[in-house]
Amino acid sequence: MKKQNTPETPTPVLPILSLSGIQKFLDGKEILHDVSLEVLPGEIFGFLGPNGAGKTTTMKCILGLLEPEFGELRILGSDKLTREIRHHIGFMPENTYLYKYLTGREFLRFNGKFFDIPKEELENRIDELIERVGLKPAENKLLAKYSKGMLQRIGLAQAIINHPKIVFLDEPMSGLDPVGRKMVKDLILDLKSQGTTVFFNTHILSDVESICDHFAIIHFGKIIANMKVSELKGSLEDFFMESIEKTEEGIGDVV
Ligand SMILES: Nc1ncnc2c1ncn2[C@@H]1O[C@H](COP(=O)(O)OP(=O)(O)O)[C@@H](O)[C@H]1O
Numbered sequence: 001m002k003k004q005n006t007p008e009t010p011t012p013v014l015p016i017l018s019l020s021g022i023q024k025f026l027d028g029k030e031i032l033h034d035v036s037l038e039v040l041p042g043e044i045f046g047f048l049g050p051n052g053a054g055k056t057t058t059m060k061c062i063l064g065l066l067e068p069e070f071g072e073l074r075i076l077g078s079d080k081l082t083r084e085i086r087h088h089i090g091f092m093p094e095n096t097y098l099y100k101y102l103t104g105r106e107f108l109r110f111n112g113k114f115f116d117i118p119k120e121e122l123e124n125r126i127d128e129l130i131e132r133v134g135l136k137p138a139e140n141k142l143l144a145k146y147s148k149g150m151l152q153r154i155g156l157a158q159a160i161i162n163h164p165k166i167v168f169l170d171e172p173m174s175g176l177d178p179v180g181r182k183m184v185k186d187l188i189l190d191l192k193s194q195g196t197t198v199f200f201n202t203h204i205l206s207d208v209e210s211i212c213d214h215f216a217i218i219h220f221g222k223i224i225a226n227m228k229v230s231e232l233k234g235s236l237e238d239f240f241m242e243s244i245e246k247t248e249e250g251i252g253d254v255v
């Protein structure tokens with residue numbers, strides 16, 4: 001009998017991050033309702049939503065900074081954020097720079113010391129990162145003297161000092177001028193080309209359209225859209241506005 005020529009079944013790619021039915025209450029208010037999403041390895045994932053929608057809260061749950069009341073979370077194949085797993089995660093918070101009296105270089109060194117990076121290797125990584133984010137002339141200036149754009153740059157460098165497999169960036173482009181935004185976008189694309197998965201929160205739609213593989217929209221703590229950028233029929237702006245309006249009609253008078 002002739003052997004059937006069956007095409008090889010592709011091995012399914014396991015998500016690097018998955019959230020299933022996440023619910024989070026803060027001050028007795030339900031902030032996240034049943035948030036579920038999956039991120040595949042090597043993707044740039046844009047997490048979109050209006051201010052106050054629940055983006056930062058979701059990110060804090062993923063990073064173990066907040067504990068959800070319900071739901072399941074898996075990252076890098078584990079449902080526990082062990083020390084080993086944390087070593088492969090990078091995070092840039094939205095606006096948290098407590099160390100105003102450290103220089104840019106000292107700030108990176110301080111953060112790098114949380115990982116077991118040998119001293120010489122750490123100094124080399126700091127050199128490379130400072131060049132990459134364009135802060136060479138300011139490396140020995142105090143963070144107190146940094147502009148918003150410079151703080152974003154040093155924040156990004158800090159988030160990738162451990163060469164993470166997945167990096168979380170909370171509003172990495174907000175408040176940046178076009179040059180700063182281009183630098184952040186190029187850096188994100190550069191990370192992707194090295195195989196790093198990037199998850200970032202934003203409300204800048206054009207940035208999602210230009211660099212993301214996948215996006216989800218959160219509104220009032222609910223995921224209202226979740227798809228590949230390539231599946232968009234028209235502009236993301238139109239899609240975003242339609243999705244938001246549809247949800248608001250669904251829940252009545254919201255304002
Ligand atoms: N610590 C907190 N206590 C109570 N409510 C909070 C706290 N943090 C955030 N919220 C509320 O949760 C909602 C979602 O906030 P957040 O996740 O910061 O939104 P986003 O990042 O999308 O702008 C907002 O209504 C906000 O006021």
Ligand SMILES: [Mg+2]
Pocket residue numbers: 055056057094170201
């Ligand atoms: Mg936020």
